[in-house]
Amino acid sequence: MYVALDRALTTPAHDTVAAVAELRDRAEITDALYRFCLGQDLTDKELFASAFAADAELDFRPAASKWGAKPPLMSGRDTIVTTILAMFTGRVDTTHQVTNTRITIDGDTARLTALVEAQHLLIADSVTHALLKNPYDVDLVRDGDRWVIRRLRIDNTWYTGEPTVIFG
16 A cells, blocks of 8 residues: 555656546446346346446356256346346345455456355245355446446356255
């Protein structure tokens, strides 16, 4: 922190502006993943949809293959939002925790990797649950002042509980 502050105080103004712009981009990129997670947890359709580009893809197949499920590749923001929220709303409570984010930015595109711990509990039977530790691989694009997810690939490192009951 002190090195960064010393550098900011001794670099030309344009370098400082560029550093601030990169920090803002990094915060907005991470926020896209937070909107994805919290939109599900709150069953907030607008918040969830705000995480995605119109032509987004969500690939849950790598994670689901760990317990023998074969979901389709979901394409398009509307399909993703409708499918995910219909699968969980009123049936499953979720909480997501995001850690270990890494970001690379290349102009108006970015790549984010993170570990996400996702807890799923059946509302009618909270003993039935699935706890998943999932690596996320995310491609994003700039959309005005925001960043949105263009492609999200979810794998699974480990799970406990009954994902077949939660996800089918």
